[in-house]
Amino acid sequence: MIDQDKLVDVAERCDREIEAKIRALKAVDFELAYLALLTREGIKPLSRWEKPIDDRPLTILRQMDLHVERIRRKVRSGKVFDETIFGRAAMHLEIYAEHFRDRPVDKSAETVRVEGFLFGYPPCCVSHYVRQPYAPHEFPMHQQEILFHWSCRGCEITPSLIPHYERIHRIVCGV
Numbered sequence: 001m002i003d004q005d006k007l008v009d010v011a012e013r014c015d016r017e018i019e020a021k022i023r024a025l026k027a028v029d030f031e032l033a034y035l036a037l038l039t040r041e042g043i044k045p046l047s048r049w050e051k052p053i054d055d056r057p058l059t060i061l062r063q064m065d066l067h068v069e070r071i072r073r074k075v076r077s078g079k080v081f082d083e084t085i086f087g088r089a090a091m092h093l094e095i096y097a098e099h100f101r102d103r104p105v106d107k108s109a110e111t112v113r114v115e116g117f118l119f120g121y122p123p124c125c126v127s128h129y130v131r132q133p134y135a136p137h138e139f140p141m142h143q144q145e146i147l148f149h150w151s152c153r154g155c156e157i158t159p160s161l162i163p164h165y166e167r168i169h170r171i172v173c174g175v
Ligand SMILES: [Zn+2]
Pocket: 122, 123, 124, 125, 126, 151, 152, 153, 155, 156, 157, 158
């Protein structure tokens, strides 16, 4: 017979372990913790961290069952810097590296489309953004602010995503 209490115990303990990791990431940066949990929960296939980061948070991300990689990029002046990407499936990191490793940072339509696919943005919002970045939409700003994509007007996918982003945002705020 399955001991229900024991199962609950295990789930509780896992949650507490994750909570401790989220708290540690939050001490580095709120947004890093938020991205980490969104990605771990599969809401975003891949996330990118553009600020410098040391080894400790990278270890925490790996302990959260995420693949982590540093990607060398260039800016137009030729200066190089490292981005950190993390995701649950190695495939998404490979696709990112294939497109962007050692390449200059740019905002081309191709870049926006590839990033949109990898970062879990609705395709309608991505194509709309390519045509007209930051076009007005009907979503309240407090909802737009917790998203990483700019919603398209009348979006049929964003309303389904918002409760999931809100749930993760609340967890990270609360730990
Ligand atoms: Zn949309």
